[in-house]
Amino acid sequence: MKTKSVQKVATKRTMYYGKADVFVYRTYAKPLKGIREIPESSFRGRSNIIFGMDIQVAIKGNAFLSSFTEGDNTQVVATDSMKNFILRHAGDYTGATMEGFLEFVSKEFLQKYPHIEAVTMSGQQFPFNEVEIPTESGFAPSELVFRQGLVEQPSASVQVERTADDQYEVIEQTSGVKGLRLIKVKGSSFYGYIKDEYTTLPESFDRPLFIYLDINWHYEDTDDAKGDQPDQYVCAEQVAHIAQTLFHQEDSPSIQNLIYKIGLRVLKRFPQLAEISFVSNNRTWETIVEEVSYSADGKVFTDPRPPYGFQGFSVTKEDLALAEAEEEK
Numbered sequence: 001m002k003t004k005s006v007q008k009v010a011t012k013r014t015m016y017y018g019k020a021d022v023f024v025y026r027t028y029a030k031p032l033k034g035i036r037e038i039p040e041s042s043f044r045g046r047s048n049i050i051f052g053m054d055i056q057v058a059i060k061g062n063a064f065l066s067s068f069t070e071g072d073n074t075q076v077v078a079t080d081s082m083k084n085f086i087l088r089h090a091g092d093y094t095g096a097t098m099e100g101f102l103e104f105v106s107k108e109f110l111q112k113y114p115h116i117e118a119v120t121m122s123g124q125q126f127p128f129n130e131v132e133i134p135t136e137s138g139f140a141p142s143e144l145v146f147r148q149g150l151v152e153q154p155s156a157s158v159q160v161e162r163t164a165d166d167q168y169e170v171i172e173q174t175s176g177v178k179g180l181r182l183i184k185v186k187g188s189s190f191y192g193y194i195k196d197e198y199t200t201l202p203e204s205f206d207r208p209l210f211i212y213l214d215i216n217w218h219y220e221d222t223d224d225a226k227g228d229q230p231d232q233y234v235c236a237e238q239v240a241h242i243a244q245t246l247f248h249q250e251d252s253p254s255i256q257n258l259i260y261k262i263g264l265r266v267l268k269r270f271p272q273l274a275e276i277s278f279v280s281n282n283r284t285w286e287t288i289v290e291e292v293s294y295s296a297d298g299k300v301f302t303d304p305r306p307p308y309g310f311q312g313f314s315v316t317k318e319d320l321a322l323a324e325a326e327e328e329k
C-alpha cells in the first residue's frame with residue numbers, strides 16, 4: 001500500500017532581541033577622501049567632522065532561549081547595555097564609513113559576549129553639511145557649523161556570524177540611500193498600458209513625474225563596503241547623483257524603465273558592485289490648471305491622493321553585460 005509522505009518542514013525558531021534608534025554623533029571621525037570620481041557627481045568625500053547615525057542592533061543565540069521560555073535573565077545582555085556598547089565603541093572607531101562602523105561593532109559584540117551567535121546591525125546616516133560662510137575671497141565652508149540634511153540618508157546593514165572555529169563571518173551586507181524625492185516637471189510619459197473595463201487613467205505624454213526612491217546595493221566583495229580602500233567604496237551621494245542625472249537625461253516611458261536605466265548606469269560606474277535594487281513610489285502631481293496666463297509652459301499642480309503605486313526591481317552585472325552587448329549590435 002502506498003503511504004502518503006508527510007512533508008516535514010524544518011522550521012527554525014524566530015528569536016532575537018535588540019535596540020533600535022541608538023543615535024550616535026561622533027565628531028572628527030576619519031575623513032572619507034580619495035573616492036572614485038564619476039561624471040555624474042561633483043561629490044568628493046565626507047569631512048566626517050560630524051559622523052551621525054541612527055543605529056539598530058539585534059542579537060541572536062540559543063543561549064537566549066531560557067530568557068523567553070523561563071524568564072531566566074542570567075544570559076541576557078540588557079538592550080540598554082547594547083546602546084552603551086555602541087556609543088562607547090563609536091569613540092574607538094578609526095574608519096570613515098557607517099558600513100565599517102557597523103561591522104566593527106558587530107565583531108566587538110561577538111568578541112565580548114561568547115554566547116552571542118550572530119549580530120545584525122543596520123543604520124541610517126545623518127548628513128550634516130557645512131554651512132557657507134562669507135570670507136574675504138568669497139564663500140567658504142564652515143568647519144564648525146553644519147546644517148542637518150533630513151530627507152536623503154545613506155543606509156547600511158550587516159549580519160556577522162560566529163563560525164565553528166570561533167572566527168567571524170560577514171553573512172550579509174547591504175549599502176544604500178533612502179528617501180530620494182525627485183520631480184521632473186516635464187518630459188516623462190506613461191501610455192500604452194492595458195485598456196479594459198477597469199481603466200480610467202488617461203494616457204499621459206508629458207507628466208510631472210514625482211518619485212520617492214530608496215536604492216540598495218551589494219558589493220562583489222563585502223570588504224569593499226568598509227571604505228578602507230576609498231576608491232572601492234561607493235558613496236550614497238554619488239548613487240543619488242547618478243539617479244538624478246539619469247532622470248534629467250532620459251525621457252522616461254515609466255518609472256519601471258527609469259529605475260532599470262539608473263541601475264545600469266550605477267553598475268557601469270562601479271564595477272565593484274554585484275547588484276543594485278530599487279523601491280520606488282509614484283507621487284506624480286495632479287494637474288489642476290493646464291494653461292496659465294503668463295508663461296508658455298506654466299501649469300498648476302497639487303499632490304496626488306492615495307493610493308500610491310510602487311515598483312521594486314534589481315539590476316545585476318548580467319543585465320549590464322546584456323545591455324552593453326545589445327548596444328554594440
Ligand SMILES: O=c1[nH]c(=O)c2[nH]c(=O)[nH]c2[nH]1
Nearest residue numbers: 190201253254255256282309
Ligand atoms: O510609471 C508608472 N508605472 C506604472 O505601472 C503606472 N501605473 C499607473 O497608474 N501609473 C504608472 N506610472
